[in-house]
Amino acid sequence: MTQPLTFAILSTGLESLKELRGALSAHEQTRLLVAGDDADQVYPEIVRLKPNVVVVALGAETEAGLRFVERAAAECPRTAIVCAARDSSPDLILRSLRAGAREFLRLPVRPDEFSTVLGRTAEYCAGQTEAPKKRGRAISVFSSKGGCGTSFIATNLAAATGAPTVLVDLNLQAGDLALFLGVEPKYSIADLVENRARVDDSLMKSYLAPHSANLSLLSAPREADLADDIEPEHVFEVIEILRERFEYVVIDPQHTFDSITLAALDQSDEIVLVLTLDIPAVRSTQRALQIFDRLGYPRHKVKIVVNRWSKQIELDIKQVERFLGERVVGYVQSDYNMAVNSINLGQPLVESEPASRIAGEIRQIAASVVGAVTPSTVTEPRRRVWQSIFGRSVGKVSNDGLHARIGKSNATAAI
Ligand SMILES: Nc1ncnc2c1ncn2[C@@H]1O[C@H](COP(=O)(O)OP(=O)(O)O)[C@@H](O)[C@H]1O
Ligand SMILES: [Mg+2]
Structure with missing residues:
Protein backbone atom coordinates (compact mmCIF):
# COMPACT_ATOMS: atom_id res chain seq x y z
CA MET A 1 0.00 0.00 0.00
CA GLY A 127 -8.81 -5.39 -0.80
CA GLN A 128 -11.20 -3.36 1.33
CA THR A 129 -10.84 -0.04 -0.47
CA GLU A 130 -14.27 1.23 -1.33
CA ALA A 131 -15.51 0.16 -4.69
CA PRO A 132 -15.78 3.19 -6.97
CA LYS A 133 -19.32 4.51 -7.10
CA LYS A 134 -21.33 3.30 -10.02
CA ARG A 135 -22.32 6.05 -12.41
CA GLY A 136 -24.97 5.14 -14.92
CA ARG A 137 -25.52 7.16 -18.08
CA ALA A 138 -28.10 9.91 -18.07
CA ILE A 139 -29.98 10.41 -21.34
CA SER A 140 -32.51 13.20 -21.87
CA VAL A 141 -35.03 12.84 -24.67
CA PHE A 142 -35.89 16.41 -25.56
CA SER A 143 -37.77 18.54 -28.01
CA SER A 144 -38.39 22.25 -27.60
CA LYS A 145 -41.70 21.71 -29.37
CA GLY A 146 -44.45 19.57 -27.86
CA GLY A 147 -46.13 16.75 -29.72
CA CYS A 148 -43.04 15.46 -31.57
CA GLY A 149 -43.19 12.17 -29.66
CA THR A 150 -40.50 12.66 -27.01
CA SER A 151 -42.48 10.76 -24.36
CA PHE A 152 -43.14 7.96 -26.84
CA ILE A 153 -39.46 7.73 -27.77
CA ALA A 154 -38.19 8.14 -24.19
CA THR A 155 -40.43 5.29 -23.01
CA ASN A 156 -39.44 2.97 -25.82
CA LEU A 157 -35.76 3.87 -25.53
CA ALA A 158 -35.84 3.13 -21.80
CA ALA A 159 -37.48 -0.24 -22.51
CA ALA A 160 -34.90 -1.07 -25.18
CA THR A 161 -31.67 -0.62 -23.22
CA GLY A 162 -31.59 -4.23 -22.05
CA ALA A 163 -30.09 -3.11 -18.72
CA PRO A 164 -31.38 -1.74 -15.38
CA THR A 165 -32.99 1.55 -16.35
CA VAL A 166 -35.11 4.20 -14.67
CA LEU A 167 -37.34 6.51 -16.63
CA VAL A 168 -37.77 9.94 -15.04
CA ASP A 169 -40.87 12.01 -15.75
CA LEU A 170 -39.71 15.61 -15.49
CA ASN A 171 -42.98 17.06 -16.75
CA LEU A 172 -43.53 18.01 -13.15
CA GLN A 173 -46.86 19.76 -13.69
CA ALA A 174 -48.53 17.29 -15.98
CA GLY A 175 -46.44 14.16 -16.39
CA ASP A 176 -48.14 11.22 -18.04
CA LEU A 177 -45.42 8.58 -18.33
CA ALA A 178 -47.21 6.32 -15.84
CA LEU A 179 -49.86 5.83 -18.52
CA PHE A 180 -47.22 5.07 -21.16
CA LEU A 181 -45.85 2.31 -18.90
CA GLY A 182 -49.20 1.11 -17.53
CA VAL A 183 -48.14 1.61 -13.90
CA GLU A 184 -49.84 3.25 -10.95
CA PRO A 185 -47.15 4.93 -8.89
CA LYS A 186 -47.79 5.46 -5.19
CA TYR A 187 -44.97 7.95 -4.87
CA SER A 188 -43.23 10.44 -7.11
CA ILE A 189 -40.10 12.51 -7.58
CA ALA A 190 -41.52 14.92 -4.97
CA ASP A 191 -41.20 12.19 -2.29
CA LEU A 192 -37.69 11.30 -3.40
CA VAL A 193 -36.68 14.97 -3.29
CA GLU A 194 -38.15 15.37 0.20
CA ASN A 195 -36.27 12.35 1.56
CA ARG A 196 -33.15 12.51 -0.60
CA ALA A 197 -30.79 12.84 2.39
CA ARG A 198 -31.81 9.52 3.89
CA VAL A 199 -32.54 7.46 0.82
CA ASP A 200 -31.32 3.87 0.88
CA ASP A 201 -32.01 0.98 -1.49
CA SER A 202 -35.33 -0.01 0.05
CA LEU A 203 -36.63 3.55 0.28
CA MET A 204 -35.58 4.13 -3.31
CA LYS A 205 -37.41 0.99 -4.39
CA SER A 206 -40.59 2.19 -2.73
CA TYR A 207 -40.51 5.50 -4.64
CA LEU A 208 -40.23 3.84 -8.03
CA ALA A 209 -43.03 2.13 -9.95
CA PRO A 210 -41.70 -1.09 -11.48
CA HIS A 211 -42.75 -1.84 -15.04
CA SER A 212 -40.54 -4.84 -15.79
CA ALA A 213 -37.44 -6.54 -14.41
CA ASN A 214 -35.21 -3.89 -16.00
CA LEU A 215 -37.43 -0.83 -16.13
CA SER A 216 -38.91 1.38 -13.40
CA LEU A 217 -40.50 4.79 -13.43
CA LEU A 218 -39.85 7.77 -11.20
CA SER A 219 -43.13 9.51 -11.85
CA ALA A 220 -44.13 13.14 -11.81
CA PRO A 221 -46.14 14.29 -8.79
CA ARG A 222 -49.82 13.42 -8.96
CA GLU A 223 -50.79 16.88 -7.75
CA ALA A 224 -49.20 19.72 -9.69
CA ASP A 225 -48.68 21.86 -6.57
CA LEU A 226 -46.40 19.18 -5.08
CA ALA A 227 -43.93 20.17 -7.79
CA ASP A 228 -43.66 23.73 -6.47
CA ASP A 229 -40.96 22.88 -3.95
CA ILE A 230 -38.73 21.06 -6.43
CA GLU A 231 -35.68 23.13 -7.28
CA PRO A 232 -33.09 22.53 -10.03
CA GLU A 233 -30.47 21.47 -7.45
CA HIS A 234 -32.89 18.80 -6.20
CA VAL A 235 -33.22 17.42 -9.70
CA PHE A 236 -29.45 17.40 -9.93
CA GLU A 237 -29.17 15.42 -6.71
CA VAL A 238 -31.94 13.01 -7.65
CA ILE A 239 -30.30 12.20 -10.99
CA GLU A 240 -27.00 11.59 -9.17
CA ILE A 241 -28.69 9.21 -6.74
CA LEU A 242 -30.36 7.34 -9.60
CA ARG A 243 -27.09 7.06 -11.53
CA GLU A 244 -25.58 5.21 -8.60
CA ARG A 245 -28.27 2.54 -8.87
CA PHE A 246 -29.10 2.21 -12.57
CA GLU A 247 -27.15 1.67 -15.77
CA TYR A 248 -29.36 4.17 -17.56
CA VAL A 249 -31.38 7.14 -16.38
CA VAL A 250 -33.70 8.17 -19.22
CA ILE A 251 -35.26 11.58 -18.66
CA ASP A 252 -38.34 13.07 -20.32
CA PRO A 253 -38.18 16.81 -19.58
CA GLN A 254 -40.58 19.59 -20.52
CA HIS A 255 -40.45 21.31 -23.89
CA THR A 256 -39.06 24.57 -22.54
CA PHE A 257 -35.65 25.74 -21.37
CA ASP A 258 -36.81 26.20 -17.76
CA SER A 259 -34.35 25.74 -14.91
CA ILE A 260 -35.52 22.19 -14.08
CA THR A 261 -35.10 21.10 -17.70
CA LEU A 262 -31.69 22.79 -17.88
CA ALA A 263 -30.58 20.96 -14.73
CA ALA A 264 -31.43 17.67 -16.44
CA LEU A 265 -29.91 18.60 -19.80
CA ASP A 266 -26.70 19.86 -18.13
CA GLN A 267 -26.29 16.60 -16.33
CA SER A 268 -27.10 14.34 -19.25
CA ASP A 269 -24.38 12.46 -21.07
CA GLU A 270 -26.60 12.40 -24.13
CA ILE A 271 -29.48 14.49 -25.37
CA VAL A 272 -31.74 12.79 -27.88
CA LEU A 273 -33.18 15.76 -29.75
CA VAL A 274 -36.45 14.71 -31.35
CA LEU A 275 -38.05 16.46 -34.29
CA THR A 276 -40.69 15.83 -36.85
CA LEU A 277 -40.19 16.83 -40.45
CA ASP A 278 -42.25 19.99 -40.49
CA ILE A 279 -40.95 23.50 -40.72
CA PRO A 280 -41.85 24.64 -37.16
CA ALA A 281 -40.17 21.56 -35.69
CA VAL A 282 -37.03 21.97 -37.83
CA ARG A 283 -36.83 25.60 -36.85
CA SER A 284 -37.29 24.84 -33.18
CA THR A 285 -34.59 22.14 -33.43
CA GLN A 286 -32.19 24.62 -34.97
CA ARG A 287 -32.87 27.03 -32.13
CA ALA A 288 -32.36 24.29 -29.58
CA LEU A 289 -28.97 23.47 -31.13
CA GLN A 290 -27.96 27.10 -30.93
CA ILE A 291 -29.00 27.25 -27.29
CA PHE A 292 -27.00 24.07 -26.61
CA ASP A 293 -23.98 25.73 -28.24
CA ARG A 294 -24.40 28.74 -25.99
CA LEU A 295 -24.72 26.49 -22.97
CA GLY A 296 -21.39 24.97 -23.97
CA TYR A 297 -22.68 21.47 -24.70
CA PRO A 298 -20.35 19.62 -27.02
CA ARG A 299 -22.15 18.69 -30.23
CA HIS A 300 -21.36 14.98 -29.75
CA LYS A 301 -23.65 15.08 -26.70
CA VAL A 302 -26.62 15.72 -28.99
CA LYS A 303 -28.16 12.95 -31.10
CA ILE A 304 -30.86 14.03 -33.53
CA VAL A 305 -33.76 11.68 -34.14
CA VAL A 306 -36.57 12.18 -36.65
CA ASN A 307 -39.92 10.87 -35.46
CA ARG A 308 -43.10 10.26 -37.41
CA TRP A 309 -41.15 9.91 -40.59
CA SER A 310 -43.13 9.01 -43.66
CA LYS A 311 -42.28 8.82 -47.31
CA GLN A 312 -45.14 11.21 -47.96
CA ILE A 313 -43.23 14.00 -46.26
CA GLU A 314 -41.55 16.07 -48.87
CA LEU A 315 -38.68 17.38 -46.79
CA ASP A 316 -35.34 15.95 -47.77
CA ILE A 317 -33.42 14.67 -44.78
CA LYS A 318 -30.02 15.50 -46.25
CA GLN A 319 -31.09 19.09 -46.68
CA VAL A 320 -32.46 19.22 -43.14
CA GLU A 321 -29.14 17.82 -41.88
CA ARG A 322 -27.28 20.47 -43.81
CA PHE A 323 -29.56 23.14 -42.43
CA LEU A 324 -29.10 21.96 -38.87
CA GLY A 325 -25.39 21.28 -39.34
CA GLU A 326 -25.91 17.90 -37.68
CA ARG A 327 -26.38 14.34 -38.80
CA VAL A 328 -29.62 12.54 -38.02
CA VAL A 329 -28.77 9.38 -36.09
CA GLY A 330 -32.14 7.67 -36.33
CA TYR A 331 -35.59 7.66 -37.85
CA VAL A 332 -38.85 6.40 -36.45
CA GLN A 333 -41.56 5.98 -39.00
CA SER A 334 -45.04 7.29 -38.54
CA ASP A 335 -47.65 4.76 -37.53
CA TYR A 336 -50.32 6.50 -35.56
CA ASN A 337 -52.44 3.42 -34.82
CA MET A 338 -49.51 1.45 -33.56
CA ALA A 339 -48.18 4.33 -31.44
CA VAL A 340 -51.55 5.16 -29.91
CA ASN A 341 -52.42 1.52 -29.27
CA SER A 342 -49.17 0.94 -27.42
CA ILE A 343 -49.72 4.07 -25.32
CA ASN A 344 -53.32 3.05 -24.59
CA LEU A 345 -52.13 -0.44 -23.65
CA GLY A 346 -49.49 1.04 -21.38
CA GLN A 347 -46.80 -1.05 -23.04
CA PRO A 348 -43.82 0.24 -24.97
CA LEU A 349 -43.91 -0.94 -28.59
CA VAL A 350 -40.48 -2.55 -28.28
CA GLU A 351 -42.20 -4.97 -25.88
CA SER A 352 -45.71 -5.33 -27.30
CA GLU A 353 -44.70 -5.38 -30.99
CA PRO A 354 -41.00 -6.29 -30.96
CA ALA A 355 -41.10 -7.38 -34.61
CA SER A 356 -42.62 -4.10 -35.82
CA ARG A 357 -40.59 -1.68 -37.90
CA ILE A 358 -40.88 1.07 -35.27
CA ALA A 359 -39.51 -1.30 -32.61
CA GLY A 360 -36.54 -2.11 -34.88
CA GLU A 361 -35.90 1.58 -35.49
CA ILE A 362 -36.05 2.35 -31.76
CA ARG A 363 -33.62 -0.49 -31.02
CA GLN A 364 -31.25 0.92 -33.60
CA ILE A 365 -31.47 4.36 -31.94
CA ALA A 366 -30.96 2.76 -28.52
CA ALA A 367 -27.86 1.02 -29.84
CA SER A 368 -26.36 4.22 -31.18
CA VAL A 369 -27.31 6.28 -28.10
CA VAL A 370 -26.46 3.90 -25.29
CA GLY A 371 -23.56 2.49 -27.26
CA ALA A 372 -24.43 -1.13 -26.53
CA VAL A 373 -24.19 -2.11 -30.17
CA THR A 374 -23.05 0.51 -32.59
CA PRO A 375 -24.93 -0.11 -35.76
CA SER A 376 -22.54 -0.17 -38.68
CA THR A 377 -24.77 2.07 -40.75
CA VAL A 378 -27.80 4.10 -39.96
CA THR A 379 -30.38 3.08 -42.46
CA GLU A 380 -31.96 6.13 -43.91
CA PRO A 381 -35.59 5.41 -44.76
CA ARG A 382 -36.09 4.72 -48.39
CA ARG A 383 -37.44 7.73 -50.09
CA ARG A 384 -39.75 7.84 -52.99
CA VAL A 385 -37.77 9.00 -55.94
CA TRP A 386 -38.92 12.53 -55.80
CA GLN A 387 -37.02 15.66 -56.16
CA SER A 388 -36.47 17.18 -52.80
CA ILE A 389 -38.34 20.37 -52.31
CA PHE A 390 -34.98 22.02 -51.84
CA GLY A 391 -34.04 21.17 -55.38
CA ARG A 392 -37.28 22.34 -56.85
CA SER A 393 -37.76 25.70 -58.26
CA VAL A 394 -41.00 27.28 -59.33
CA GLY A 395 -43.90 26.89 -56.98
CA LYS A 396 -41.90 24.89 -54.40
CA VAL A 397 -39.76 25.93 -51.51
CA SER A 398 -36.07 26.12 -52.40
CA ASN A 399 -33.21 25.64 -49.97
CA ASP A 400 -33.05 29.39 -49.59
CA GLY A 401 -36.77 29.37 -49.20
CA LEU A 402 -36.44 26.93 -46.31
CA HIS A 403 -33.84 29.17 -44.72
CA ALA A 404 -36.12 32.11 -45.21
CA ARG A 405 -39.09 30.30 -43.72
CA ILE A 406 -37.20 28.78 -40.86
CA GLY A 407 -35.41 31.97 -40.08
CA LYS A 408 -31.72 32.80 -40.09
CA SER A 409 -29.56 31.59 -37.30
CA ASN A 410 -29.57 34.91 -35.47
CA ALA A 411 -33.32 34.57 -35.01
CA THR A 412 -32.78 32.31 -32.03
CA ALA A 413 -34.75 33.22 -28.98
CA ALA A 414 -32.63 34.51 -26.14
CA ILE A 415 -32.57 32.45 -22.98
N1 LIG B 1 -43.81 7.39 -34.61
C1 LIG B 1 -45.05 7.81 -34.39
N2 LIG B 1 -46.04 7.58 -35.29
C2 LIG B 1 -47.27 8.04 -35.07
N3 LIG B 1 -47.67 8.70 -34.01
C3 LIG B 1 -46.76 8.96 -33.07
C4 LIG B 1 -45.41 8.52 -33.20
N4 LIG B 1 -44.74 8.91 -32.10
C5 LIG B 1 -45.61 9.55 -31.32
N5 LIG B 1 -46.82 9.58 -31.89
C6 LIG B 1 -48.04 10.18 -31.34
O1 LIG B 1 -47.83 11.56 -31.16
C7 LIG B 1 -48.53 12.02 -30.02
C8 LIG B 1 -47.59 12.80 -29.13
O2 LIG B 1 -46.62 11.94 -28.59
P1 LIG B 1 -45.89 12.26 -27.22
O3 LIG B 1 -44.85 11.23 -27.04
O4 LIG B 1 -46.88 12.45 -26.13
O5 LIG B 1 -45.22 13.67 -27.61
P2 LIG B 1 -44.45 14.73 -26.69
O6 LIG B 1 -44.06 14.04 -25.43
O7 LIG B 1 -43.26 15.14 -27.50
O8 LIG B 1 -45.38 15.86 -26.47
C9 LIG B 1 -49.10 10.78 -29.34
O9 LIG B 1 -50.45 10.70 -29.64
C10 LIG B 1 -48.37 9.63 -29.99
O10 LIG B 1 -49.20 8.52 -30.12
MG1 LIG C 1 -44.55 14.31 -23.44
Missing part, protein backbone atom coordinates in the same frame (compact mmCIF):
# COMPACT_ATOMS: atom_id res chain seq x y z
CA THR A 2 1.37 3.42 -0.80
CA GLN A 3 -0.99 5.06 1.71
CA PRO A 4 0.04 4.47 5.33
CA LEU A 5 -2.01 1.91 7.22
CA THR A 6 -4.04 3.74 9.87
CA PHE A 7 -4.52 2.33 13.37
CA ALA A 8 -6.53 2.66 16.54
CA ILE A 9 -5.50 0.92 19.76
CA LEU A 10 -7.72 0.03 22.68
CA SER A 11 -5.85 -1.35 25.66
CA THR A 12 -6.91 -1.48 29.26
CA GLY A 13 -3.37 -2.14 30.43
CA LEU A 14 -0.99 0.78 30.07
CA GLU A 15 1.95 -1.53 29.54
CA SER A 16 0.39 -3.18 26.48
CA LEU A 17 -0.56 0.23 25.13
CA LYS A 18 3.02 1.43 25.36
CA GLU A 19 4.31 -1.75 23.83
CA LEU A 20 1.91 -1.63 20.86
CA ARG A 21 2.63 2.05 20.24
CA GLY A 22 6.36 1.31 20.22
CA ALA A 23 5.94 -1.60 17.80
CA LEU A 24 3.88 0.54 15.44
CA SER A 25 6.27 3.43 15.48
CA ALA A 26 9.02 1.08 14.26
CA HIS A 27 7.09 0.67 11.00
CA GLU A 28 7.16 3.62 8.64
CA GLN A 29 4.00 2.77 6.75
CA THR A 30 1.76 3.01 9.81
CA ARG A 31 -0.08 5.90 11.39
CA LEU A 32 -1.71 5.78 14.80
CA LEU A 33 -4.93 7.83 14.78
CA VAL A 34 -6.25 7.14 18.25
CA ALA A 35 -5.17 5.15 21.30
CA GLY A 36 -6.68 4.83 24.74
CA ASP A 37 -7.88 2.64 27.56
CA ASP A 38 -11.50 3.77 27.67
CA ALA A 39 -13.71 1.93 25.20
CA ASP A 40 -16.46 4.57 25.43
CA GLN A 41 -14.01 7.24 24.30
CA VAL A 42 -12.15 5.22 21.70
CA TYR A 43 -15.18 3.74 19.98
CA PRO A 44 -16.75 6.98 18.62
CA GLU A 45 -13.33 7.97 17.32
CA ILE A 46 -13.06 4.68 15.45
CA VAL A 47 -16.45 5.25 13.84
CA ARG A 48 -15.47 8.80 12.92
CA LEU A 49 -11.91 8.23 11.72
CA LYS A 50 -12.43 4.80 10.16
CA PRO A 51 -8.88 3.47 10.71
CA ASN A 52 -7.80 0.49 8.61
CA VAL A 53 -6.91 -1.51 11.72
CA VAL A 54 -8.12 -1.60 15.32
CA VAL A 55 -5.86 -3.40 17.78
CA VAL A 56 -7.70 -4.54 20.91
CA ALA A 57 -5.42 -5.64 23.72
CA LEU A 58 -7.31 -8.17 25.81
CA GLY A 59 -6.14 -7.87 29.41
CA ALA A 60 -7.92 -8.29 32.67
CA GLU A 61 -11.31 -7.44 31.19
CA THR A 62 -11.34 -10.05 28.46
CA GLU A 63 -15.13 -10.32 28.18
CA ALA A 64 -15.61 -6.56 27.76
CA GLY A 65 -12.77 -6.57 25.19
CA LEU A 66 -14.43 -9.33 23.16
CA ARG A 67 -17.76 -7.51 23.22
CA PHE A 68 -15.94 -4.45 21.89
CA VAL A 69 -14.49 -6.57 19.09
CA GLU A 70 -17.95 -7.90 18.21
CA ARG A 71 -19.44 -4.44 18.06
CA ALA A 72 -16.62 -2.95 16.00
CA ALA A 73 -16.66 -5.90 13.57
CA ALA A 74 -20.39 -5.49 13.01
CA GLU A 75 -20.43 -1.73 12.66
CA CYS A 76 -17.14 -1.19 10.84
CA PRO A 77 -16.97 -4.14 8.44
CA ARG A 78 -14.09 -2.65 6.41
CA THR A 79 -11.86 -2.32 9.46
CA ALA A 80 -9.51 -5.17 10.28
CA ILE A 81 -9.52 -6.05 13.97
CA VAL A 82 -6.44 -7.54 15.61
CA CYS A 83 -6.68 -8.99 19.10
CA ALA A 84 -3.52 -8.92 21.19
CA ALA A 85 -3.03 -10.76 24.49
CA ARG A 86 -0.46 -12.31 26.77
CA ASP A 87 -2.74 -15.29 27.08
CA SER A 88 -2.35 -17.05 23.76
CA SER A 89 -4.38 -20.11 24.63
CA PRO A 90 -6.22 -21.76 21.72
CA ASP A 91 -9.45 -20.96 23.55
CA LEU A 92 -8.85 -17.19 23.56
CA ILE A 93 -7.56 -17.18 19.98
CA LEU A 94 -10.71 -19.00 18.88
CA ARG A 95 -13.01 -16.68 20.81
CA SER A 96 -11.23 -13.63 19.36
CA LEU A 97 -11.65 -14.89 15.82
CA ARG A 98 -15.28 -15.79 16.47
CA ALA A 99 -15.93 -12.30 17.82
CA GLY A 100 -14.72 -10.88 14.50
CA ALA A 101 -10.92 -10.44 14.80
CA ARG A 102 -8.91 -11.15 11.65
CA GLU A 103 -5.58 -11.74 13.41
CA PHE A 104 -4.24 -12.63 16.83
CA LEU A 105 -1.02 -11.10 18.12
CA ARG A 106 0.86 -12.59 21.03
CA LEU A 107 2.17 -10.23 23.69
CA PRO A 108 4.86 -9.26 24.41
CA VAL A 109 5.35 -8.21 20.84
CA ARG A 110 7.79 -10.28 18.80
CA PRO A 111 9.04 -8.05 15.96
CA ASP A 112 8.92 -10.83 13.32
CA GLU A 113 5.43 -11.89 14.26
CA PHE A 114 4.31 -8.26 14.40
CA SER A 115 5.63 -7.68 10.84
CA THR A 116 3.80 -10.78 9.62
CA VAL A 117 0.51 -9.72 11.20
CA LEU A 118 0.99 -6.21 9.80
CA GLY A 119 1.67 -7.55 6.30
CA ARG A 120 -1.39 -9.77 6.31
CA THR A 121 -3.58 -7.01 7.64
CA ALA A 122 -2.27 -4.59 5.01
CA GLU A 123 -3.11 -7.15 2.34
CA TYR A 124 -6.65 -7.47 3.69
CA CYS A 125 -7.07 -3.69 3.86
CA ALA A 126 -5.87 -3.25 0.28
